[in-house]
Amino acid sequence: MAVGTDRRQHIVLLPFLAQGHIIPFLALARRIAQRHPGRFTLTLVSTPLNVRSLRSSLPPDSGVLLRELPFRGADHGLPPGAEGTDSVSHGLLFKVFQASASLRPEFEGLVAEDIPREDGCPPICIIADVFMGWTVHVARQLGVFHAAFSTCGGFGSAVYFAMWLHLPHRHAASEEDEFGVPSFPETFRLHLSQTSPALKNVHDQDPRVIFFREQITLCCSSDAMLCNTAKALEPTGTALLQKNTGVPVFSIGPILPPVTRSSAGRAGKVLGIAPEACIEWLDAHPPRSVLYVSFGSQNSVSAQQMLQLAAGLEASGRSFIWVIRPPFGFDLKGQFRAEWLPEGFEERVRSSGRGLLVRDWAPQLEILAHGSVGAFMSHCGWNSTLESLARGVPLIGWPMAAEQFYNVKMLEEEMGVCVELARGLVQEVDPAEVGRVVGMVMGEEKGKEMRRRAAEAAEVIRVATREEGAEKGPSLAALEAFLESVQKGTPATGNAAA
Incomplete structure (x- = not known):
């Protein structure tokens, strides 16, 4: 059943500049639009080339609007025409993360001026990528609900956050040295060989550490966190994510492309x-x-x-x-x-x-x-x-x-x-x-x-995302609970706790 309001309300979604993030964001927007036709205006925001790519494959009846934000990658040391991680070499990946923060002024103008002018009021909610944590400031300035969306799983997100926040691997001497991770059970151990190349040989003042710590910390002050997983698929991971971030986690996935869409179109x-x-x-x-x-x-x-x-x-x-x-x-x-x-x-x-x-x-x-x-x-x-x-x-x-x-x-x-x-x-x-x-x-x-x-x-x-019958799947129920919290302005509780 649709959550109740008589006025169509606006949700703005901002993914990170990578296809592996944009695709789940678009699938989430489509899921909300299809479950609540006419209830919400869904707008996905990205850079011009990313929007044009999406527009070429998005059905006209998708219920999702696309908006472009100006982006000048060359100002940040990126090659001409580069607007995401998919179009740069590995050596330039972090520059894409840094450059993504330059979207803030235009994004603020969109949600604080353009949308209120068009709709008569600000958007009701901003759903932003965990790497776009600066959007928390924008939401607070407007007084609107903010949700961070992790396109990763619960366990992967929880470990990834802890690794950047605490750098527990710094004292490991060899690839096979083991170390524990703060806020995880004592029995949980990793080898240095199980750390991302970007994490190796970093220190507290490394620009990458400063950037990711800031984005993760901001997301930990969000009103809610959406996770692209099912609670029953990752009960331990989603519970750890909620415990370690202190944010209500809604396991609303898996968010997958519609089965009718081909890999090429996706x-x-x-x-x-x-x-x-x-x-x-x-x-x-x-x-x-x-x-x-x-x-x-x-x-x-x-x-x-x-x-x-x-x-x-x-x-x-x-x-x-x-x-x-x-x-x-x-x-x-x-x-x-x-x-x-x-x-x-x-x-x-x-x-x-x-x-x-x-x-x-x-x-x-x-x-x-x-x-x-x-x-x-x-x-x-x-x-x-x-x-x-x-x-x-x-x-x-x-x-x-x-x-x-x-x-x-x-x-x-x-x-x-x-x-x-x-x-x-x-x-x-x-x-x-x-x-x-x-x-x-x-x-x-x-x-x-x-x-x-x-x-x-x-x-x-299959069960988590079940549509048929009176009882919807747990992930769909979590999405409905999230939308209800957004519309009523009530504190979110999430569905990740054990």
């Missing part, structure tokens, strides 16, 4: 293979016999690791689809060189029908939904993780950055749906170990149990 990218051709190739393979390999839109392995992975995949005897990009350190959008793969590798796997190599982009949603796919070798970014679990596909983890290391730890140790193969970009990868792990995950012993647990996770996700 990402606004040109695929390296037609979905029909990919499905035709998969149709020729038995159930659960194909390994899907992809490390996300902004990641690639090193040149040496790429050769080792290729040798391991070929020796494994398993069929696979591999989304390949130039190795780390090269232009990920550049031409792929034959020297980065073993001599004759692509021709051998193609002629045998065992391997399909896709340049740049593949229809990931369609691939994971196909019955021939038995496992997903992934960086375990949260969006890819949810897309895999929603389809009951177990994972082989190779985390590389951000909270991916913590996702893999939870997926393997708590959920039993993942086996970690490697960490980061410096580890040597034994081709024999690749074959062993692939065989184990896709086999009939450990693999069977992992598939059972992945199927359980898929059912948790």
Whole structure:
């Protein structure tokens, strides 16, 4: 049932400048619009190029408005036309974070002047990315509700926040040294090798530490935190996130793209293979016999690791689809060189029908939904993780950055749906170990149990977002409770507490 008000009220959403953040924000806006048609005006705000990309793929009846904020990346040391992490090299990623704060004056003008002039009143709520914590100040100045939206999971977010706030790894001497994390149980330990490259060798006065601490601290003063997960999927993680931040956490996910949207339309990218051709190739393979390999839109392995992975995949005897990009350190959008793969590798796997190599982009949603796919070798970014679990596909983890290391730890140790193969970009990868792990995950012993647990996770996700019947799923109920708090101006309570 719609929450009650007679006047259409405005919610403004501001994601961070990365496709992995923009896509869940858009999916959240669409979910609210579809559940409450005519109840809210939903406006998603971003930079001109990001808005144009979204507009080209957004259905006219989506119920979501798009607004542009002027952005001059070159003023912050970014290449011409760069308006997000997807269009810069790894060495420039932090400049995107710094540059995102320059949106504040224009954003303030939009919510404090433009929208009140058009609507007759300010927006009722600002939903902003956790990396846009400065929006808390804007909300307080206007006296409107503020919610921070973490597009990551509960556990990954909780660990990520604690790592930046406390830097507990600073005294670890080697990659295998263990350390505890403040505000986590004493039994929770991490290795230095499980920290993001951005976190290594930092100190309290490092600009990255100052920036992330400020954004996280501001989000901890928000009225609510939305998390892209289901409470039943991550009961420990969501409870830790609420306890450690002190903010009511609403587990409203998984927020996934509509099943009717293709991978290409979702990402606004040109695929390296037609979905029909990919499905035709998969149709020729038995159930659960194909390994899907992809490390996300902004990641690639090193040149040496790429050769080792290729040798391991070929020796494994398993069929696979591999989304390949130039190795780390090269232009990920550049031409792929034959020297980065073993001599004759692509021709051998193609002629045998065992391997399909896709340049740049593949229809990931369609691939994971196909019955021939038995496992997903992934960086375990949260969006890819949810897309895999929603389809009951177990994972082989190779985390590389951000909270991916913590996702893999939870997926393997708590959920039993993942086996970690490697960490980061410096580890040597034994081709024999690749074959062993692939065989184990896709086999009939450990693999069977992992598939059972992945199927359980898929059912948790289905129930959490259930629309049919009188009783809505817990994640949808949490979203309704959040919207009710926003409209009534009452204190939020969240649904993450144990």
